[in-house]
Amino acid sequence: MASSNxxxxxxxxxxxxxxxxxxxxxxxxxxxxxxxxxxxxxxxxSYERTVAGLQSPFAKLAVIAVVVLILWHAAHRLRITxxxxxxxxxxxxxxxxxxxxxxxxxxAFIVLLGL
Amino acid sequence: MTRRPYIRPVRRYSxxxxxxxxxxxxxxxxxxxxxxxxxxxxIVGLLRLSQGPAAYESFLNAVQSTAGVTLSLISFIFxxxxxxxxxxxxxxxxxxxxxxxxxxxxxIVGAHWLVWAIASLLILLWVGV
Amino acid sequence: MRQAFRQLEVLRYDPDTDSAPHFQTYEVPCQDDxxxxxxxxxxxxxxxxxxxxxxxCHMAVxxxxxxxxNGESVLACHAFLRDYPxxxxxxxxxxxxxxxxxxxxxxxxxxxxxxVKPYIVSKKERAIEFGETLQSPxxxxxxxxxxxxxxxxxxxxACPQYGLNDNFVGPAALALAHRYNLxxxxxxxxxxxxxxASNPGIWECSFVGACSEVCPKNVDPAAxxxxxxxxxTADYFMRLLMPWRKP
Numbered sequence: 026m027a028s029s030n031x032x033x034x035x036x037x038x039x040x041x042x043x044x045x046x047x048x049x050x051x052x053x054x055x056x057x058x059x060x061x062x063x064x065x066x067x068x069x070x071s072y073e074r075t076v077a078g079l080q081s082p083f084a085k086l087a088v089i090a091v092v093v094l095i096l097w098h099a100a101h102r103l104r105i106t107x108x109x110x111x112x113x114x115x116x117x118x119x120x121x122x123x124x125x126x127x128x129x130x131x132x133a134f135i136v137l138l139g140l
Numbered sequence: 141m142t143r144r145p146y147i148r149p150v151r152r153y154s155x156x157x158x159x160x161x162x163x164x165x166x167x168x169x170x171x172x173x174x175x176x177x178x179x180x181x182x183i184v185g186l187l188r189l190s191q192g193p194a195a196y197e198s199f200l201n202a203v204q205s206t207a208g209v210t211l212s213l214i215s216f217i218f219x220x221x222x223x224x225x226x227x228x229x230x231x232x233x234x235x236x237x238x239x240x241x242x243x244x245x246x247x248i249v250g251a252h253w254l255v256w257a258i259a260s261l262l263i264l265l266w267v268g269v
Numbered sequence: 270m271r272q273a274f275r276q277l278e279v280l281r282y283d284p285d286t287d288s289a290p291h292f293q294t295y296e297v298p299c300q301d302d303x304x305x306x307x308x309x310x311x312x313x314x315x316x317x318x319x320x321x322x323x324x325x326c327h328m329a330v331x332x333x334x335x336x337x338x339n340g341e342s343v344l345a346c347h348a349f350l351r352d353y354p355x356x357x358x359x360x361x362x363x364x365x366x367x368x369x370x371x372x373x374x375x376x377x378x379x380x381x382x383x384x385v386k387p388y389i390v391s392k393k394e395r396a397i398e399f400g401e402t403l404q405s406p407x408x409x410x411x412x413x414x415x416x417x418x419x420x421x422x423x424x425x426x427a428c429p430q431y432g433l434n435d436n437f438v439g440p441a442a443l444a445l446a447h448r449y450n451l452x453x454x455x456x457x458x459x460x461x462x463x464x465x466a467s468n469p470g471i472w473e474c475s476f477v478g479a480c481s482e483v484c485p486k487n488v489d490p491a492a493x494x495x496x497x498x499x500x501x502t503a504d505y506f507m508r509l510l511m512p513w514r515k516p
Contacts, residue, residue, distance in 0.1 A: 031472040032505035035498060045175055046226040046252075049219040051260035053178060055267040056185075058216050060200070061209035069268035070200060072193040078266075079189075088186075092179060099176030105475050106169045109429070111153040126176075129183050136186045144284035145366035145374050155429055159340065162429060165477045229476065232492035233499060240407050 034101060041098025044091060052091070076140060085137045092133040093126075100126035168225045174218040181211075227252040271301045275350065277308055279320065280360040282367050290367060292358075293317075299350050305338055305357065306345035309371075322371035329485055332421030335362045336371060342426035342483045363426040364435070378422055381438050384464045385446035390457025408453040415448035415493055417486040424480035424490050436469040440480035440490035443471060447493035450500075466501045474498075 059065030068074070078084060100122040107118045156162040188199035202208050230252060231245035277297050282290035295316050297308045306324055313320050324334040327346045334345040337360040339353060350357070365373035395402070424440035431437045446465050450458045464470055474494045481491040507514060 031468065032466075032502040035472070036502050036506070039499075039502075042222070042226055045219065046223040047256050047259045048263060049175065049178075050216060050223060050256075051263040052182075053212060053216045053219055054260075055264050056182070057203045057208065058212040061204050061212055065267070067200065067204075072189070072196050074268070075189060075196075092183060095175060095179045099172040099179065102169055102172035103176065106166075106172065108433070109156065109166070109169065109475070125180070129180055133183050133186055136183075136190045139190055142284055143368070145368055146282055146284070146290055147366045148290075148363075150432055152433070155432060159479075161479055161482060162477070165479075169475075229478075229495070232481075232489065233495035235492070235496070237411070240410070242410075 037094065037097045038101040041094035041096070041101075045095045045098055048091065049095065079137065079140050085140075088137060089130075089134060093130045096126040096129050097123075168221065171218040171222045171225075174215045175222060178211075178215040178219070223256065227256070272298050273301075273355075275299045275308065275353075276356045277312060278356065278358045279309075279312070279371070280367075281320075281370055283319075284369055301351065303350045304346050305336070305343070305348040305350065305353075305359065306334055308350065308357070309345060309359065320371075321369045330419060332419035335421045335423050335426065336360065337363055337426060342423040344421060344423065344485050347485055362422055364428070364432045365422070365425070375422060377435060378420075378425060378439065378442065381442045382420075382445065385438065385442050385449075386457055386461050387442075387445045387449060389449065389452060389455045390460055391454065392456045402454050404453060411453070412448045412451035415444050415451065415488055418444055418448070418488045418490075419486055421485065423483045423485065427479035427483045429477055429479065430473050430475060434469070434473060437473040438464060438467075438470045440474075440494070441488075443474075443497065444488050444490035444493040447497055450497070462501065462504075465497060471497050471501065 055065060056070065060067060060070055079088065104115070104118050104122045107122075108115065112118060151158065156166045185196075185199050185203075188195040203212070227249050231243075231248040234248075236243040236248060275297050277295045278292050279295065280290050281287070281293045295312045297311050297316070299308055299311075304327075306327060309320070309322060310324075313322075322334070322336075322345075324345060325331040326333070329344050329347045332344075336343065336345045336348075338345070338348050339358050342363065345359075359371065361367050361371045361373045365375060365377070368374050418441055420441060422441065424444075425431050428437075428440055431439050443465060446461050449455045450461060466472075471494050474491075476491060476495060478491045481489045484490065
């Protein structure tokens with residue numbers, strides 16, 4: 026069959042896009058925008074409270090899922106956009122896009138494991 | 141008569157400027173830049189958290205700075221635009237048929253926004269508004 | 270019936286004498302209720318007999334008269350002059366080689382259509398004496414909109430991915446593959462996957478959606494491609510996780 030591995034790539038892209046659509050606006054608002062605008066008290070994001078909140082396996086899993094899937098979604102879309110904008114060096118673009126996504130995911134994983 | 145088909149040159153870098161619908165498409169695609177960079181910023185936040193209270197404090201200060209708020213605002217707008225465009229196309233990608241008739245797209249989209257509202261509320265509560 | 274002059278700026282190309290296409294302007298006395306095709310026909314009959322273009326039914330069912338009018342891919346018989354300014358720029362369908370004037374070479378599409386097997390692939394060949402295969406209205410409704418395609422190629426003209434990469438199988442061919450995949454009388458889904466699920470098949474599509482916006486028959490090829498992405502991805506994972514399952 027002349028099929029490709031695109032289904033794996035696309036499944037991750039679709040999962041990340043769906044997750045981002047459902048949770049990202051609220052995450053941005055509650056974590057940084059709300060705090061930055063003073064609508065959310067700074068104590069909510071204090072060091073102690075944040076570390077405590079990320080202790081449970083459920084929280085760690087949720088954060089990892091959000092980070093990995095959304096990074097992958099953005100990486101894949103940017104790879105496509107690079108092609109749309111006339112950059113045809115797909116191998117290099119893949120390396121940069123997916124590479125950064127992979128590094129970010131690993132970093133998050135390591136941090137969460139150590140908390 | 142000779143056949144000498146003429147192949148028109150492709151506007152490799154600027155094709156998307158030729159029609160409003162292409163510009164809107166590019167805007168949707170570019171939302172990924174802000175979605176990706178925001179997620180990377182969150183990871184930086186996690187790293188600062190792991191480096192102790194002082195490092196985390198300076199991260200929070202950066203978030204509250206004018207540049208930080210501006211970035212968050214732009215990311216927020218693009219994240220919402222992503223949600224709008226993503227939910228908007230789900231009726232096309234997953235058409236539903238019930239009782240022999242197509243479910244109206246507005247219902248499918250509306251159901252997504254309902255779940256979005258519930259999820260957003262839960263996230264706000266969890267973070268501790 | 271009111272009449273007013275309009276300027277038709279038409280792309281001309283004569284392969285015998287021209288090195289490149291160029292625009293030629295005609296002053297056309299147009300009636301209020303005309304479509305672009307009427308104006309072009311006027312030019313041909315009264316002003317310039319050398320103008321070449323395709324048309325047939327004049328009622329948006331044959332798919333012959335696809336053109337780009339003021340930058341938008343339309344059927345010339347379906348583009349009403351009242352919706353356009355006084356100056357109208359007429360070009361051939363985008364993303365295809367120009368044969369002559371407004372006539373493009375559509376061989377690439379015809380070949381791609383052939384490769385998606387746009388016909389019912391039956392489980393068992395039935396002799397004609399056994400009569401028709403019955404199909405309920407519900408089963409027909411499942412694929413009907415994709416069967417409405419008139420092969421006018423406006424979707425290929427509007428699709429930027431087809432413009433950037435003419436390996437792409439393209440909207441109409443993929444929509445027709447989907448039409449047969451959804452037909453209850455057909456079992457050819459895995460046979461079509463060779464082409465549909467390949468890299469230049471559905472995976473070249475980035476869901477710009479221009480194809481569905483210009484389609485005069487509301488076929489919605491963009492929707493068909495996204496549905497196939499989901500179906501093929503599901504197939505892929507099911508084969509991976511449950512290899513014993515029959516496709």
